[in-house]
Amino acid sequence: MKKYLGILFSLLFLFGCERPKGFTLKKITSNYEPSEKWEVTPTLSEETLLKILDQPYIYLGSGNHTYAFESFDGKFVIKFFKQKHMRIQTPFLSQAKIEKRKNEREESFNSYIIAYTHLKEETGLLFLHLNKTNHLGISLKLIDQHGTSTEINLDEMEFLIQKRASLAFDYLGTLIEHGAYGDALIGIRSLLNVVAKRNQMGIYDKDLQFFKNFGFINGQAVEIDIGEYKIGVDVPNTYEELLRLSYQISEFVGEKAPALVSVVESEMNEIISQYKPKNLA
Template sequence: MKKSLPKYFRRFLLACAILLALFGLSRLYFRLTDDFRLSNITYKMPYRQAWEVPEMSEAQRENFNEILNQKFYYVGKGAQSYAFKSEDDKYILKFFKFKHLKPSFFVDLLPSVGAFKIYKEKQVERKNRLLNSVFDGYRLAYAIHGDETGLIYIHLNKSHELNKVVTVHDKIGLVRHIDLDEVPFILQEKAKTTRTVMTELMNNQDISMVQKRIKQIFDLYLLEYSKGIYDRDHGVMHNTGFVGDKPIHLDVGKLTEDDRIKSKEFYKPDLLRIVSKFNIWFKANYPQDYPTLKAFMDEQMQLIFEDERV
């Protein structure tokens, strides 16, 4: 006769099975929803005057309300935000992912004593620096680079005057109503990423238009340098794009102000990093056309930097 497992061991196995099931369900939830919920797009943070924006004109307010009267549908998530597209497919509404911009729940649980206190303070300081950097980047872009970033409106402090509730459909189709006075958000023109644009053009073998788009991106960066701003994120293929014929910078959370970048001495290495990103992408994806496109970009650099050796 077989001996049954001890009761305590059966309980242990049952507990393990329950924990594994709960872990599996939580992972499934995150996969299905991308963990989009109100608590992840809100954060109790101090008011900062530097994040305020000018009051909208009557025409701007009318356009703002008209856009946000539409329903918005989940597109995806990035490192810093969740994105929803408008019903007419012309606009993007972004909500910040405070899950990555504020100290984690586990850090909050740590006692404020000894080494725990030091670690906790460092984590809080690091997250605050990150949040301030991202918000400062958007505020800077909205102030001096709005058209070139497609920004229609930014809302970084809590407010009372918007009086607007937007309807969004999350990843699994659940309808949510969000009071925009209560949450930071970005309203932006919807663009195709440079990667998407280049892929479509290259697949159609429209090399002349590819060259035009490359030059437009170079001109966009040169305009930014002339304003004393630059993007610390050099991911040109996903971080820039086009609204129709207009090139724009999509994610400006790492936009930085520094007057030194107005000088060729400082912006040359930055622009060459953008050229390098293009070179890597074209060589990997369209090796047969890469020599032609590389020659074109080299020529553009010679024109920009005159007779300097690039």
């Protein structure tokens, strides 16, 4: 049976029936029932939420776990989860595959709960909607990567809303290119401090990548990819995690402004040394 299914799928690909690439509405639609463990208490007023969502959202890009859309006014980002990684109501899935997808959904949603509960300011997270509901009553206009408009009922979707951040790579790069070295150093200190604060809370991010997972909002560093947090696990000590980040920052500065590397490394070492374990002193 498996042999014939394989032949059938191969023929479908050959004759142009392959899955569409990039964002589609189907890829963010789920069939999961609501669960009490994914409920959170909103901190935004209904009026504020309606104002944030009373505008079109334009396709921005995709990450490991989500498709992101930017608000027309450029102030917010709404992210919808890639359900293909979590969908279990699919024919011919093995039990092992079903369990893997359940675990992936569990880990991702737990991460969003951690961010919402402990790291709102550090992630720019404003609103979290992990269960289908019937009280929002909001239809949102999305404009996809092809410029096509789609109206979606947000009650039926799982999503999150964050403040729009400038990627750390772009933000610091622009400051360095314009000779604003003092502001760049402030930004780098902010990056290290936001990671140190999270680490000291016992929260681990296994995907610590400066180039794509950090941003800046009004000069303050934030972590914008929030799908890999874990709590209650063995967390690398703060010193080790900051060292990992500092190597990435040094490499970046070396490419942008080699003459600035020694100054940046001196600034970073001043912060990192505060967390150096006594047995390494």
